[in-house]
Amino acid sequence: MKRVPFNYGGVSREYLLFAPSTPCGLVVFLHGKGGTAIWADRETGWSQLAIQEEFALAIPEGLPPHPLQPSNFLSNPPRWNDGSKSDRSNKTEASTTDIGLSSSAIEEPDDVGFLTAVLDDVANRLGAEPRRVFMAGFSNGAGMTFRFAAERANRIAAIALVAGHCWVAEPKPVRPVPTLYVVGTVDPLIPLRGGDVRNPWTHRLIHRPPVSDTLERWAHAIGCSDIPVTESDQGGVQMDIYPGPVPYQSVSIGGLGHHWPGGKRQLNPRIAGTPSDAINGTELVWEFFKQFV
Numbered sequence: 508m509k510r511v512p513f514n515y516g517g518v519s520r521e522y523l524l525f526a527p528s529t530p531c532g533l534v535v536f537l538h539g540k541g542g543t544a545i546w547a548d549r550e551t552g553w554s555q556l557a558i559q560e561e562f563a564l565a566i567p568e569g570l571p572p573h574p575l576q577p578s579n580f581l582s583n584p585p586r587w588n589d590g591s592k593s594d595r596s597n598k599t600e601a602s603t604t605d606i607g608l609s610s611s612a613i614e615e616p617d618d619v620g621f622l623t624a625v626l627d628d629v630a631n632r633l634g635a636e637p638r639r640v641f642m643a644g645f646s647n648g649a650g651m652t653f654r655f656a657a658e659r660a661n662r663i664a665a666i667a668l669v670a671g672h673c674w675v676a677e678p679k680p681v682r683p684v685p686t687l688y689v690v691g692t693v694d695p696l697i698p699l700r701g702g703d704v705r706n707p708w709t710h711r712l713i714h715r716p717p718v719s720d721t722l723e724r725w726a727h728a729i730g731c732s733d734i735p736v737t738e739s740d741q742g743g744v745q746m747d748i749y750p751g752p753v754p755y756q757s758v759s760i761g762g763l764g765h766h767w768p769g770g771k772r773q774l775n776p777r778i779a780g781t782p783s784d785a786i787n788g789t790e791l792v793w794e795f796f797k798q799f800v
């Protein structure tokens with residue numbers, strides 16, 4: 508994969524790009540808070556699967572609170588402006604002055620605009636068509652994927668979310684977007700039934716809603732039933748479907764914490780809980796996307 512420098516909103520940003528000679532589609536993957544594009548690819552193996560399946564892959568990078576300083580998981584974590592209000596990174600007024608950006612510019616970056624610009628840039632390079640463009644995200648990246656689909660549904664064919672919430676209060680995508688949602692049953696940061704969790708960056712308790720809140724609101728947004736039907740339940744992996752005009756599936760993985768399913772286990776288990784190899788999340792997501800290629 509190659510780094511593609513990118514200036515957006517007066518800030519230097521970048522994304523990683525892998526492009527086979529004749530791509531069958533484009534997958535855009537969004538890392539979680541504190542991650543980087545390289546870290547995300549190493550954790551998930553997306554580039555390896557892209558080579559094998561011959562699809563193009565773009566991994567953009569979120570903006571840390573101090574853009575001119577090196578990214579760091581705890582002290583300068585890249586993140587996406589997914590619409591949540593309780594997960595902002597701490598910063599000082601001095602730091603915002605030093606880098607020449609206002610507080611609001613850092614707190615509320617236009618990531619929908621940035622990702623739209625990335626799609627335009629990739630399309631200019633590869634000729635990618637919206638009907639074959641897919642977006643997936645983990646954690647904060649999942650929240651950003653929900654937000655992008657709510658505001659730019661005409662730019663993507665389908666989405667996949669792993670261990671994240673939709674923070675858009677009333678999502679109204681312009682078209683129903685096929686959706687795959689994946690979560691672990693023992694995720695300490697996105698608990699199935701909701702509750703208070705300790706923020707790894709501020710160490711404060713923050714409240715998380717039940718996962719069902721996100722699933723039901725998104726079902727309404729894309730015109731599906733908010734009552735799931737269990738399609739399969741084997742080996743601790745349950746797949747539910749929400750009947751409607753487009754495929755909408757949710758997968759819960761028994762014993763999985765806040766990790767990419769089948770990933771490299773790079774997140775500290777003291778923060779993220781237990782990993783699981785019950786399912787390869789990257790292959791699961793691509794199999795869902797393939798039906799729309």
